[in-house]
Amino acid sequence: MAKSDQLRIDPQQLADAWSRTLPETMNASDRCEVHRDESDATALRVTIHSAGHAMYEFDFKVTYVDSREVLVELIDVEKDNVSIDERPDAIQQLIHDYKRHIHECAQALQSLTHA
Template sequence: MSKRDELDINQQQLADAWRSTLPNWILAGDRAAVLPDESDAKSLRVTIDTAGHQMYSFDFKVTYVDSREVRVTLIDVEKDNRTVDERTEIIQQLVQDYTRHIHECAQALKELTHA
């Protein structure tokens, strides 16, 4: 039997790696914050603040399914510190874009996460 393909890296090291890598995958001017998820050792909390006048803030939970694959869950979208309707076309487009960027970042980090 082969060993399951599990994430084997310190959560803080992982958050640090994401913090330095994710800005390469999002739009210039957007800001990203990455923190360990205190309730789940296999997850990170990613907040992306959009550049420009829109002032949207997207909160995602990024969970490692295994050492290479992540599941991205949208937690909340805010504008000017108020929760907004996530079903609008512009929000949905941004969520899709950021979800794709998060997956691309996970791929870029696979050398680190896939032992």
């Protein structure tokens, strides 16, 4: 049975909408980049640069399960362009916060993604 609630938007339009909207759901001092996933039309690549002295960079894959729901996967955490252990509590708290911001962005864009 085919799923009727599929994402029906051009991947580049979706990435552009996320690029405009995600900064509004995040802390003003953090920066983010959003790109379409070249290998998956239902996914985006999100990089969040945390503010402050730590200079962490978080890479997420955001995949649309349907037109409203996203699956957020942590791909990597880097500091000074080197992958680091994401298990410490402080890093886990940042990951949790960023995932929440990503879900808020997806909710904010539902009028665009839910046809």
